[in-house]
Amino acid sequence: MRGALGCGFGVLSVGGYSRLLEPRWVEINTIGINISGLPKRFEGMTIAHVSDIHHCKYVSREFVRRCVRKVNALCPDIIVLTGDYIYCSREFLFPVAEELSGLQAREGVFAVVGNHDNKDQTVHVLSKAGIRVLVNEHVALYRKNDYLFIAGVDDLWRGRVDLRRTLQGTDDKPKLLLAHNPDVIEMAKGADVDLVMAGHTHGGQVNFPFYGHQVAYGRSGVRYTAGLFYEGNTTMYVNRGIGVSWLPVRFLARPEITLFTLQGTKNRKCDEAEGLTSKNCPGDLASECYSRMKC
Numbered sequence: 001m002r003g004a005l006g007c008g009f010g011v012l013s014v015g016g017y018s019r020l021l022e023p024r025w026v027e028i029n030t031i032g033i034n035i036s037g038l039p040k041r042f043e044g045m046t047i048a049h050v051s052d053i054h055h056c057k058y059v060s061r062e063f064v065r066r067c068v069r070k071v072n073a074l075c076p077d078i079i080v081l082t083g084d085y086i087y088c089s090r091e092f093l094f095p096v097a098e099e100l101s102g103l104q105a106r107e108g109v110f111a112v113v114g115n116h117d118n119k120d121q122t123v124h125v126l127s128k129a130g131i132r133v134l135v136n137e138h139v140a141l142y143r144k145n146d147y148l149f150i151a152g153v154d155d156l157w158r159g160r161v162d163l164r165r166t167l168q169g170t171d172d173k174p175k176l177l178l179a180h181n182p183d184v185i186e187m188a189k190g191a192d193v194d195l196v197m198a199g200h201t202h203g204g205q206v207n208f209p210f211y212g213h214q215v216a217y218g219r220s221g222v223r224y225t226a227g228l229f230y231e232g233n234t235t236m237y238v239n240r241g242i243g244v245s246w247l248p249v250r251f252l253a254r255p256e257i258t259l260f261t262l263q264g265t266k267n268r269k270c271d272e273a274e275g276l277t278s279k280n281c282p283g284d285l286a287s288e289c290y291s292r293m294k295c
């Protein structure tokens with residue numbers, strides 16, 4: 001009897017936590033990103049990353065407003081939004097855009113669309129809110145004579161990702177790519193992209209200890225569910241998002257706002273090899289990096 005009561009209480013506690021507490025318990029993650037060849041004037045540039053807001057009856061306008069305030073409090077140089085602004089009904093697009101118009105960044109707010117967004121309508125409404133929506137295109141961000149590229153692709157599921165067109169006209173300066181779906185890394189890693197910022201997965205949204213992610217949204221399954229990934233010379237960060245979809249719950253996947261700080265590096269592989277000596281440095285790294293580490 002006691003066991004059954006305890007079990008029932010446990011289920012109620014977990015249910016209440018995942019429905020009422022965790023979906024509103026926003027975590028702010030601060031992460032340094034090494035970018036090879038980062039121009040000096042961009043050293044220390046900060047980027048706030050917000051994704052998957054999914055404004056709907058379960059993700060209130062007040063909650064979105066609170067998140068906007070949190071982002072502004074970080075005083076970022078730029079803000080990036082990686083899609084899925086609403087859930088189910090388009091009636092939520094205008095209110096969410098109105099809240100997002102309050103985002104403040106010294107050098108601009110950039111966005112891409114997600115698989116829950118109507119592309120034309122979203123581009124129109126967000127643009128009116130002062131947000132630059134990138135659909136298979138890029139912009140150059142200047143600091144005096146130095147520059148880097150901010151690029152954004154269409155959604156992988158609902159649109160057509162055209163990376164060649166997106167990067168056409170760029171040169172060897174750093175390229176930061178916004179993509180809703182992290183599976184875009186499979187294309188970006190061969191296209192001289194330095195950093196991919198993605199969302200879509202909600203960090204699994206509901207995770208059970210010892211069992212893992214319940215929702216694997218990508219073609220790559222749980223491979224790119226959340227956090228940092230390295231593929232070739234490309235770094236990718238997958239943000240857990242702000243809102244919810246399917247079920248109005250989160251468990252062990254808190255909503256997230258990310259603040260990146262860009263830092264220059266000669267070569268990321270060499271950074272990974274930092275601390276290695278000639279004795280314990282793996283063969284390929286030793287040949288490629290060890291000599292550069294001495295430079």
Ligand SMILES: [Fe+2]
Pocket residue numbers: 052054084114116200201202241245
């Ligand atoms: Fe989403």
